[in-house]
Amino acid sequence: MPDHTAYPAPVIHHPIPLHSVTHGAVVPAPPTVLPGVASVQLPDGRVVTGYTLTPAPNAPSRPAGAVPGWAKTTALLAPTVGGGVAAAGVGLSYAAPGLIAMSHALWSAAALVVAAVIAVPLALRSARRALTGGSSGAGGGPVRTTTHITQNITATGLFGRANGTINH
Numbered sequence: 794m795p796d797h798t799a800y801p802a803p804v805i806h807h808p809i810p811l812h813s814v815t816h817g818a819v820v821p822a823p824p825t826v827l828p829g830v831a832s833v834q835l836p837d838g839r840v841v842t843g844y845t846l847t848p849a850p851n852a853p854s855r856p857a858g859a860v861p862g863w864a865k866t867t868a869l870l871a872p873t874v875g876g877g878v879a880a881a882g883v884g885l886s887y888a889a890p891g892l893i894a895m896s897h898a899l900w901s902a903a904a905l906v907v908a909a910v911i912a913v914p915l916a917l918r919s920a921r922r923a924l925t926g927g928s929s930g931a932g933g934g935p936v937r938t939t940t941h942i943t944q945n946i947t948a949t950g951l952f953g954r955a956n957g958t959i960n961h
Contacts, residue, residue, distance in 0.1 A: 830845070
């Protein structure tokens with residue numbers, strides 16, 4: 794099993810040109826031509842040319858008395874919201890008599906529906922008694938008999954099929 798704790802030595806490639814063609818003398822560029830490039834002499838005497846790090850410019854800070862943008866937005870929206878609430882209040886004050894009348898009309902309609910639910914069956918029952926002659930029996934009129942129907946239904950289980958009989 795290979796030992797993974799030891800890393801292999803890095804491979805360094807040194808490109809060798811196939812043809813050394815010189816078209817002219819190579820003139821190094823002066824350091825002032827390239828921005829951000831400087832030559833530095835190291836303590837051991839070598840001269841190294843490389844890019845210099847320039848500090849990033851700081852973000853412009855606002856003056857101490859400046860107002861942030863969110864505060865300006867809030868300050869502009871506050872009167873608008875307040876004005877909208879005030880306009881809604883004025884509108885409701887003008888609409889109050891109509892709203893009160895509509896609520897009375899709705900309560901009247903609800904009372905009419907309740908009265909109809911109660912009164913219509915009573916009226917139908919009294920009209921049917923008047924047409925059939927009533928159910929007095931002792932007064933000489935015809936006696937109505939009520940039909941009784943008995944149902945016996947059985948089912949097994951929650952979704953079982955139901956069986957039943959109807960007896961008249």
